[in-house]
Amino acid sequence: MTPSLSLHIIPLLIFHILLVAPPSPAEAGKGQWHLLQENIGIVGMHMQLLHNDRVIMLDRTDFGLSNLTFPNGRCRNNPQEMVVKTDCTAHSVEYDVAANTVRALFVQTNVWCSSGSVSPDGTLVQTGGFNDGDRTVRTLTPCRMCDWREVNNELAARRWYATNQILPDGRQIIIGGRRQFNYEFYPKTQTTVKNTYSLPFLVQTNDALAENNLYPFVFLNVDGNLFIFANNRAILFDYNKNRVVKTYPQIPGGDPRCYPSTGSAVLLPLKKLRESNVEAEVLICGGAPRGAFLDSLSGRFTGALKTCARMKITDPSPRWVMETMPGARVMSDMILLPNGDILIINGASVGTAGWELGRDPVLNPFLYKPNNRVGSRFELQNPSNIPRMYHASAVLLRDGRVLVAGSNPHTYYNFTNVMFPTELRLEAFSPSYLEPGFSNVRPTIVSPASQTKVKYGETLKVGFEVTGSLVKDSVSVTMLAPPFATHSFSMNQRLLVLEPQGLRQVGKSTSYEVEVKAPGSSVLAPPGFYLLFMVHQEIPSQGIWILRWAFINCKI
Numbered sequence: 001m002t003p004s005l006s007l008h009i010i011p012l013l014i015f016h017i018l019l020v021a022p023p024s025p026a027e028a029g030k031g032q033w034h035l036l037q038e039n040i041g042i043v044g045m046h047m048q049l050l051h052n053d054r055v056i057m058l059d060r061t062d063f064g065l066s067n068l069t070f071p072n073g074r075c076r077n078n079p080q081e082m083v084v085k086t087d088c089t090a091h092s093v094e095y096d097v098a099a100n101t102v103r104a105l106f107v108q109t110n111v112w113c114s115s116g117s118v119s120p121d122g123t124l125v126q127t128g129g130f131n132d133g134d135r136t137v138r139t140l141t142p143c144r145m146c147d148w149r150e151v152n153n154e155l156a157a158r159r160w161y162a163t164n165q166i167l168p169d170g171r172q173i174i175i176g177g178r179r180q181f182n183y184e185f186y187p188k189t190q191t192t193v194k195n196t197y198s199l200p201f202l203v204q205t206n207d208a209l210a211e212n213n214l215y216p217f218v219f220l221n222v223d224g225n226l227f228i229f230a231n232n233r234a235i236l237f238d239y240n241k242n243r244v245v246k247t248y249p250q251i252p253g254g255d256p257r258c259y260p261s262t263g264s265a266v267l268l269p270l271k272k273l274r275e276s277n278v279e280a281e282v283l284i285c286g287g288a289p290r291g292a293f294l295d296s297l298s299g300r301f302t303g304a305l306k307t308c309a310r311m312k313i314t315d316p317s318p319r320w321v322m323e324t325m326p327g328a329r330v331m332s333d334m335i336l337l338p339n340g341d342i343l344i345i346n347g348a349s350v351g352t353a354g355w356e357l358g359r360d361p362v363l364n365p366f367l368y369k370p371n372n373r374v375g376s377r378f379e380l381q382n383p384s385n386i387p388r389m390y391h392a393s394a395v396l397l398r399d400g401r402v403l404v405a406g407s408n409p410h411t412y413y414n415f416t417n418v419m420f421p422t423e424l425r426l427e428a429f430s431p432s433y434l435e436p437g438f439s440n441v442r443p444t445i446v447s448p449a450s451q452t453k454v455k456y457g458e459t460l461k462v463g464f465e466v467t468g469s470l471v472k473d474s475v476s477v478t479m480l481a482p483p484f485a486t487h488s489f490s491m492n493q494r495l496l497v498l499e500p501q502g503l504r505q506v507g508k509s510t511s512y513e514v515e516v517k518a519p520g521s522s523v524l525a526p527p528g529f530y531l532l533f534m535v536h537q538e539i540p541s542q543g544i545w546i547l548r549w550a551f552i553n554c555k556i
């Protein structure tokens with residue numbers, strides 16, 4: 001929340017020494033945690049995996065020095081900065097997954113609580129933030145030593161806590177943000193440079209004092225409209241005509257799920273893509289009860305929500321179906337795994353998002369199996385021993401691990417004397433599908449080569465190996481758009497399940513080939529880089545990068 005508000009809260013806090021139980025021996029089948037780095041220097045408040053297997057992380061630039069000093073005596077001079085006008089520390093890094101190393105990036109304007117998307121050519125476009133950065137667009141093109149390029153006043157409105165979604169034509173839409181009840185597009189044309197378009201839904205879902213509609217959950221529906229969820233309900237929205245196409249029912253119970261009552265949401269894997277009526281389902285989990293944010297501000301910490309709500313958004317008469325998690329969660333991230341399962345990770349069981357407002361970290365991820373029967377979908381995973389509170393994030397890597405970074409619930413980089421010290425450790429969670437016991441089952445993709453271009457509707461041959469015996473009707477191919485993760489929401493996260501055909505053995509007894517037809521529509525899969533995985537008996541291969549080639553055979 002605003003710095004002025006939070007400064008009033010700090011004196012109210014009672015500082016505890018956090019007692020974290022020693023890690024119990026990890027149980028087989030429930031995932032493993034690995035500490036990758038003791039100190040990456042910054043807080044991974046925002047993360048995005050790029051197609052060169054580097055993860056870009058952004059923190060914030062105000063309120064103090066990070067723990068990563070720029071090489072070569074480089075410094076940032078910024079008279080508009082609130083605390084340190086000359087700052088020789090980095091607030092953005094590039095993490096090289098294979099080398100497990102971090103490189104400092106230089107960001108001039110404040111990226112705090114910003115948003116982003118990867119454009120079809122693989123460039124990370126990162127928008128807004130706070131103070132001098134609230135109308136800035138920053139771009140980073142993946143290459144060996146690239147750095148941020150920033151253009152100020154490029155956005156038509158200030159965007160702080162907004163959500164971005166990549167569109168079928170490759171543009172992105174930027175929706176909402178604090179006190180912004182509108183949206184805009186990027187890139188701009190001469191005629192649209194100053195245009196914002198109003199979205200009254202964001203006024204209607206804005207709670208007095210608490211808001212509860214920031215970082216709205218936005219998904220591109222299979223009919224080309226946008227599903228926009230804020231607070232406790234959603235609309236289907238035609239962004240071209242600025243028209244609400246459908247109003248969905250409120251989630252039963254009516255409690256809010258968006259910032260600061262931060263739950264999370266995913267578009268469940270899209271399947272049966274060749275049928276004329278592709279179905280789309282949304283799953284929203286956790287959050288905090290109405291009133292919890294204001295209660296937390298006055299020192300009364302309420303239990304988080306234990307429920308998930310799932311809805312077929314393409315249904316003619318859609319309704320939410322409620323499910324109960326193994327525990328309550330707020331500020332968790334929801335990650336689509338390559339085999340179509342969902343990992344719910346990070347966060348707390350008490351309080352809300354915002355400075356110093358979370359309590360009781362939840363150290364165990366939950367696995368959600370969307371195709372199981374209701375009542376047998378959740379599995380409790382092995383715990384980490386690092387609390388990941390406000391300003392933590394998580395992203396899937398090409399090798400199937402989930403990278404976890406961040407946690408800084410303070411207005412400064414406080415490493416001591418606070419309940420949850422600023423967290424610079426980088427971890428990975430390895431879901432149980434990575435266990436060595438599955439090596440006979442696990443496919444290895446041998447062709448095509450990584451970075452292959454795939455046209456819309458093209459038939460792609462995928463060669464793979466499985467050393468154990470192949471269960472032919474248990475083979476699938478998935479395609480994942482790597483998201484921009486921040487504040488518990490992964491923007492643009494999308495998994496498509498492709499049905500393989502013509503499975504046959506080729507050459508030696510462990511080699512196979514299948515054909516998959518790439519989605520023919522940029523509504524189902526907007527242009528850009530995707531990870532392609534082979535999945536056999538729910539065990540995914542490592543991914544390869546493919547480029548959905550927008551500009552050829554592009555049918556919208």
Ligand SMILES: *[C@@H]1O[C@H](CO)[C@@H](O)[C@H](O)[C@H]1NC(C)=O
Binds near residue numbers: 413414418
């Ligand atoms: C947090 O850090 C700031 C800036 O260094 C300092 O003024 C403040 O007293 C610290 N808070 C605590 C609780 O140590």
Ligand SMILES: CC(=O)N[C@H]1CO[C@H](CO)[C@@H](O)[C@@H]1O
Binds near residue numbers: 039
């Ligand atoms: C809080 C923290 O992680 N501080 C570290 C910053 O970096 C120096 C140099 O590497 C360490 O000595 C500090 O412990």
